[in-house]
Amino acid sequence: MAAESRITRYxxxxxxxYEADEKGLRQQIEWSFKxxxxxxxxxxxxxxxxxxxxxxxxxxxxxxxxxxxxAHSYYKLSQKGVPETIVIAGPNHTGLGSMVSVxxxxxxxxxxxxVEIDSEFAEALVKHSRYADPDTRAHIHEHSVxxxxxxxxxxxxxxxxxxxxxxxxxxxxTSEDLASAIIRAADETGRKMVFIASSDFSHYVPHSExxxxxxxxxxxxxxxxxxxxxxxxxxxxxxxxxxGPVATLILLAKHYGGxxxxxxxxxxxxxxxxxKGMVVGYASIEAPA
Numbered sequence: 313m314a315a316e317s318r319i320t321r322y323x324x325x326x327x328x329x330y331e332a333d334e335k336g337l338r339q340q341i342e343w344s345f346k347x348x349x350x351x352x353x354x355x356x357x358x359x360x361x362x363x364x365x366x367x368x369x370x371x372x373x374x375x376x377x378x379x380x381x382x383a384h385s386y387y388k389l390s391q392k393g394v395p396e397t398i399v400i401a402g403p404n405h406t407g408l409g410s411m412v413s414v415x416x417x418x419x420x421x422x423x424x425x426x427v428e429i430d431s432e433f434a435e436a437l438v439k440h441s442r443y444a445d446p447d448t449r450a451h452i453h454e455h456s457v458x459x460x461x462x463x464x465x466x467x468x469x470x471x472x473x474x475x476x477x478x479x480x481x482x483x484x485x486t487s488e489d490l491a492s493a494i495i496r497a498a499d500e501t502g503r504k505m506v507f508i509a510s511s512d513f514s515h516y517v518p519h520s521e522x523x524x525x526x527x528x529x530x531x532x533x534x535x536x537x538x539x540x541x542x543x544x545x546x547x548x549x550x551x552x553x554x555x556g557p558v559a560t561l562i563l564l565a566k567h568y569g570g571x572x573x574x575x576x577x578x579x580x581x582x583x584x585x586x587x588k589g590m591v592v593g594y595a596s597i598e599a600p601a
Contacts, residue, residue: 318417318418319417319418319419319448320418320419320420320421320426321415321418321419321420321421321448321451321452321476322421323421323422323423323458324452324453324454324455324458325455325458325459326422326423328374329373329374329375329455329458329459330374330375330379330459330462331375331423332423333423334423334424336423337422337423337424337462338424338466340375340379341375341379341383341462341463341466342354343379344375344379344380344382344383345380345383345386345387347379347380347383347584348380349380349381349577349579349583349584350379350380350381350383350384350387350577351383351384351387353387355386355387355390355391355467356390356391357390357467358390358391358392358393358394358467358468359394360393360394361393361394361504362392362393362394362395362396362504362506363393363504364568364600365505365506365507365564365565365568365600366389366392366506366507366598366599366600367506367507367508367509367561367564367565367598367599367600368385368386368388368389368506368507368508368509368561368596368597368598368599369385369509369511369533369558369561369595369596369597369599370382370385370386370460370463370508370509370510370511370596371510371511371512371594371595371596372402372455372456372457372459372460372510372511372512372554373459373512373581373592373594375459376584376585377581377584377585377592377594378512378581378584378592378594379584380577380579380584381577381578381579381584381594381595381596382459382460382463382594382596383463383596384576384577384596385508385576385596385597385598386463386464386466386467388576388596388598389467389506390467392506392600394468394471394472395472395503395504395505395506396430396472396473396503396504396505397430397433397472397473397474397475397501397503397504397505397506398464398472398473398474398475398505398506398507398508399433399437399474399475399477399494399505399506399507399508400457400460400461400474400475400476400477400507400508400510401457401477401478401479401490401507401508401509401510401554401556401557401560402454402456402457402460402477402478402479402509402510402511402554402557403456403478403479403482403510403511403553403554403556403557404450404454404456404478404479404480405454405455405456405553406450406453406454407480408449408450408452408453408454409445409447409449409450409451409478409480410443410444410445410447410450410480411443411444411445411479411480411481411486412441412443412444412445412477412478412479412480412481412486412489412490413444413445413447413448413449413450413451413477413478413479413480414434414437414438414444414445414446414447414475414476414477415429415434415446415447415448415451415475415476415477416429416431416434416435416438416446417429417431417434418448420458420461420474420476422458422461422462422465423462424462424465424466425465425469425470426470427461427464427465427470427472427473427474428473428474429473429474429475429476430473430474430475430501430503432501433473433475433497433498433501433503433505434446434475434497436496436497436500436501437475437477437493437494437496437497438493439493439497440492440493440496440497441489441490441492441493442489443481443486443489443490444477444489444490444493450478450480451476451478454478456478456510456511456553456554457476457477457478457510459510460508460510461474477490477557479554479556479557481556482554482555482556482557482559483542483556484538484539484542484559486556487538487556487557487559487560487562487563488538488563490556490560491560491563491564491567494507494560494564495564495567507560507561507564509554509557509558509560509561510554510557511552511553511554511555511557511558512552512553512554512592512593512594513525513526513529513530513550513551513552513592513593513594513595514526514550514551514552514591514592514593515551515553515592515593516551516590516591516592517551517590517591518588518589518590518591519580519582519588519589519591522580522591522592522593523578523580523593525548525549525550525593526550526552526578526593526595528544528547528548528550529541529544529545529548529550529552529555530575530578530595530597531544532544533558533562533573533597533599534572534573534574534575534597535572535573536562536565536566536570536571536572536573536599537562538559538562538563541555541558541559541562542555542559561599562599564599565599565600570599570600573597573598573599574597574598574599574600575595575596575597576595576596576597576598577595577596578593578594578595579593579594580592580593580594581594
């Protein structure tokens with residue numbers, strides 16, 4: 313395990329979005345994988361290195377609601393091999409920090425242990441971006457990146473590093489800039505990289521309405537159509553919280569030769585909780601090269 317870093321980002325939502333102790337959290341992650349809405353089985357531990365680029369859309373609600381859907385992305389990722397660096401971009405729910413906030417040094421703690429930041433990659437990303445700044449404030453209370461990390465630790469242990477990003481400004485030009493900076497940072501550092509776009513879809517609408525609206529956004533993602541995603545969100549009034557990170561994934565996938573994305577699972581909080589009154593929509597989507 314890497315030596316302890318000077319800056320440590322401690323969990324903000326342990327005990328709320330997921331279990332706060334190691335045993336309980338491992339059980340909750342396994343419950344997510346084995347749930348009827350989930351893949352239905354546990355992933356095998358990957359042993360070979362990652363080859364090529366792969367990215368995923370993954371939700372970021374409490375595990376009781378979105379964990380089984382998120383498990384589909386992590387089950388597929390476990391089959392791709394072991395990456396050196398995992399770039400995780402989510403929306404900024406708190407309003408703190410810069411337009412695009414990148415934590416460039418230190419480590420993150422969860423009940424499953426410590427994960428180091430890939431400082432070389434993060435600093436290169438900021439250097440090549442017009443909008444991204446080194447910023448820790450935006451990450452202190454933000455959950456959209458945090459909830460992805462225990463799933464990654466369950467699969468990979470401490471064999472990977474992360475680049476945490478939260479986007480306050482979510483527009484096509486911001487996603488284009490971020491994707492370009494990630495590509496240049498990957499080239500400069502030579503990293504084998506995975507990109508996780510953290511986003512939920514419709515918020516607090518009837519179950520059937522979430523399915524209807526979210527399909528328009530998901531269709532654009534499957535086509536790798538970043539402008540079409542923003543258009544669908546506006547036209548169909550989809551209260552998707554992370555179109556910026558997802559558009560960044562689309563642009564990365566197209567750069568690395570991807571022809572389309574694959575919907576692994578869509579469900580709502582009603583599918584996992586049983587309450588189909590006012591729900592939140594969740595999707596796991598894979599965008600390989």
